[in-house]
Amino acid sequence: MHAKFLAKTTRTAQQETMKLVPAATRTQTWATMGSTIATFTFVWAIISQYCPYEIRSLMDKFKQRLKDYFYPYIQIAIHEFPGHDQRLMKRHEAFSAVEAYLSSNTSTNANRLKAEMESDSSSLILSMDEYQILTDEFQGAKIWWVLGKIVSQRTIHDKYYKLTFHKRYREIVTKSYLEHVMKEGKEIRMGNRKRKLYTNCSGSKWTSYNRETMWSHIVFDHPASFETMALEAEKKKEIIEDLLAFMNGKEFYKRIGKAWKRGYLLFGPPGTGKSTMIAAMANLLSYDIYDLELTAVKDNTELRKLLIETTSKSIIVIEDIDCSLDLTGQRKKKAGKSCVEGEKKHSEKEKKEEGNIDSKVTLSGLLNFIDGLWSACGTERIIVFTTNYVEKLDPALIRSGRMDKYIELSYCSFEAFKVLAKCYLNLETHQMFDEIEKLMGVTQITPADVAENLMPKTLQDDPQRCLSNLIKAMKKAKDKAEASKMAEEEALKKVNEAEEEKLAVDAQ
Ligand SMILES: Nc1ncnc2c1ncn2[C@@H]1O[C@H](COP(=O)(O)OP(=O)(O)OP(=O)(O)O)[C@@H](O)[C@H]1O
Numbered sequence: 001m002h003a004k005f006l007a008k009t010t011r012t013a014q015q016e017t018m019k020l021v022p023a024a025t026r027t028q029t030w031a032t033m034g035s036t037i038a039t040f041t042f043v044w045a046i047i048s049q050y051c052p053y054e055i056r057s058l059m060d061k062f063k064q065r066l067k068d069y070f071y072p073y074i075q076i077a078i079h080e081f082p083g084h085d086q087r088l089m090k091r092h093e094a095f096s097a098v099e100a101y102l103s104s105n106t107s108t109n110a111n112r113l114k115a116e117m118e119s120d121s122s123s124l125i126l127s128m129d130e131y132q133i134l135t136d137e138f139q140g141a142k143i144w145w146v147l148g149k150i151v152s153q154r155t156i157h158d159k160y161y162k163l164t165f166h167k168r169y170r171e172i173v174t175k176s177y178l179e180h181v182m183k184e185g186k187e188i189r190m191g192n193r194k195r196k197l198y199t200n201c202s203g204s205k206w207t208s209y210n211r212e213t214m215w216s217h218i219v220f221d222h223p224a225s226f227e228t229m230a231l232e233a234e235k236k237k238e239i240i241e242d243l244l245a246f247m248n249g250k251e252f253y254k255r256i257g258k259a260w261k262r263g264y265l266l267f268g269p270p271g272t273g274k275s276t277m278i279a280a281m282a283n284l285l286s287y288d289i290y291d292l293e294l295t296a297v298k299d300n301t302e303l304r305k306l307l308i309e310t311t312s313k314s315i316i317v318i319e320d321i322d323c324s325l326d327l328t329g330q331r332k333k334k335a336g337k338s339c340v341e342g343e344k345k346h347s348e349k350e351k352k353e354e355g356n357i358d359s360k361v362t363l364s365g366l367l368n369f370i371d372g373l374w375s376a377c378g379t380e381r382i383i384v385f386t387t388n389y390v391e392k393l394d395p396a397l398i399r400s401g402r403m404d405k406y407i408e409l410s411y412c413s414f415e416a417f418k419v420l421a422k423c424y425l426n427l428e429t430h431q432m433f434d435e436i437e438k439l440m441g442v443t444q445i446t447p448a449d450v451a452e453n454l455m456p457k458t459l460q461d462d463p464q465r466c467l468s469n470l471i472k473a474m475k476k477a478k479d480k481a482e483a484s485k486m487a488e489e490e491a492l493k494k495v496n497e498a499e500e501e502k503l504a505v506d507a508q
């Protein structure tokens with residue numbers, strides 16, 4: 001049911017009754033009431049100073065009962081930053097959901113609005129101003145919303161939305177209305193918001209809400225999609241179905257008693273589309289990406305804090321995991337052998353420039369990050385590891401339950417090439433395809449290399465020229481592979497001959 005908003009100050013039953021009383025009598029009543037309350041407050045303040053604690057608490061109880069009797073309304077407050085150490089806490093998702101729910105109707109119903117420009121948005125966002133009252137209706141219940149603020153000596157003021165309703169609607173509000181507000185609010189937020197790419201590289205930051213945060217972000221605007229990914233159709237379908245099943249698996253995960261998260265291990269040679277696939281996953285599911293640079297994390301405690309700060313509906317990515325941890329669980333320098341081979345050379349100077357520090361993150365810290373108790377503190381999160389060298393990873397790191405699905409991205413097949421040809425050259429078929437198919441059977445070429453050759457370099461480059469460039473590149477790669485195979489065989493032959501000679505000498 002859709003809630004109907006009436007942006008006018010609430011008239012209570014008391015106000016309605018007062019409308020019938022003549023103006024002069026009303027003024028007199030107000031004056032009497034005012035002075036009675038003032039006298040009572042004054043007398044109570046004096047008495048309470050001298051009253052023993054037991055009597056005071058008895059009086060407080062009595063006061064509360066009296067208030068409950070004459071004031072049959074219930075109030076619920078939703079704070080922006082609940083919790084004690086506010087600097088570490090993130091904005092309450094419920095507060096954001098209420099904000100979105102109310103602001104979607106504010107512009108047409110409220111008469112005092114607040115306009116703010118979100119850091120990642122180009123348009124103004126309108127929301128209700130402080131102490132503005134909005135009235136909502138739901139299944140016959142009237143609900144009044146107000147945005148309040150607790151001003152304290154801290155630099156951070158806590159804001160809250162307070163809803164007030166008659167106690168006869170308690171069931172409706174607590175059981176259905178709040179759920180309806182959260183659901184609608186979250187949907188509005190998902191529809192409005194721009195997705196973000198977070199990184200932990202540049203130290204802690206301050207958010208627009210005056211909170212310290214360990215992640216900084218930019219708007220994520222990567223065009224990658226599964227449609228344009230060079231991958232066999234069946235494999236693509238399997239991955240997409242797996243992702244969608246995860247996204248829609250809230251009830252399933254709840255039923256089996258498992259935290260709603262899933263781990264993907266993407267492995268394969270450089271240039272086969274691992275990073276591209278992460279972007280495609282984020283676009284498919286409309287999730288944010290947290291790109292975690294492990295070398296910039298000081299220790300396990302910091303790793304845990306980073307995890308706590310991630311939001312739901314996100315993909316946490318650790319790229320080149322083989323370059324971040326060694327098999328004994330100790331930190332390994334980034335310029336290790338495998339990284340050099342994988343074109344991921346990071347000099348010490350580069351690392352300093354990136355803000356990388358000597359880190360004490362251990363393998364067990366990382367394992368806890370993935371599936372320890374803390375990892376279940378958020379929901380709907382995907383963890384992705386990428387590596388060029390799957391065999392170098394600790395089995396504990398990638399066992400089922402931590403990494404639930406392994407996806408191998410390999411050299412370009414003919415089927416995958418056809419996806420690229422369609423995307424880059426708008427070609428479904430061509431007479432040169434036959435030769436390319438034959439070469440693909442005997443050559444190892446990455447999708448990145450195929451894509452590079454299919455990319456027109458000048459205005460004169462037509463599909464024919466791009467395809468012949470690709471054929472040339474594949475022939476070259478084939479010759480190179482044959483030459484290195486021959487050299488390898490030659491070296492092996494020499495080693496064998498040397499061994500045979502040694503055995504012959506030993507036999508004499
Ligand atoms: N499977 C693919 N489909 C479409 N494009 C691809 C694919 N693989 C690679 N590419 C193209 O090659 C470029 C490099 O790919 P990407 O960065 O995803 O490779 P990678 O596997 O992450 O490599 P590395 O191991 O070096 O990180 C991308 O920008 C993309 O244009």
Ligand SMILES: [Mg+2]
Pocket residue numbers: 274275276319386
């Ligand atoms: Mg990559």
